[in-house]
Amino acid sequence: MSDQTLQHEELRVTIPRAEALATVEEARAAIDGIDAALAALLERRAAVAGVVQRLKPVGGxxxxxxxxxxxxxxxxxxxxxxxxxxxxxxIMNAVIEAGLEVAELQRRNVQDGHGRG
Ligand SMILES: C=C(O[C@@H]1C=C(C(=O)O)C=C[C@H]1O)C(=O)O
Structure with a gap:
């Protein structure tokens, strides 16, 4: 396996076109699939934004x-x-602020010695 494959993950998602959906059940199932992908992306985005917070001279x-x-x-x-x-x-203001909150909480936990094995 290449380094590229080991250090990256791929997210594949099927996104039905709105015109293809005829019932509430179908549309809700499509929303659930999209939200599952969004949640995975938001979780990863917060982690990546946290890296920037740690690398910048002034984070958080x-x-x-x-x-x-x-x-x-x-x-x-x-x-x-x-x-x-x-x-x-x-939308992005909420996403960015959520990421900054998580980064600040993690920084405080590290400072207080929590999360050390
Ligand atoms: C991640 C950074 O820090 C903050 C968070 C951002 C984000 O979550 O995308 C963008 C800008 C900054 O307000 C950055 O400076 O790039």
């Missing part, structure tokens, strides 16, 4: 970077034009 809420956050939203708006930048900004 104190090191928040509005320019970078605007870039993220602008890039996402190109892929999600129906949601648009204003709604995506609200």
């Amino acid at each position: 809420f104190a090191g928040r970077c509005p320019d970078r956050e605007r870039q993220i939203v602008a890039a996402m708006a190109e892929r999600a034009p129906t949601l648009g930048p204003e709604r995506l900004a609200r």
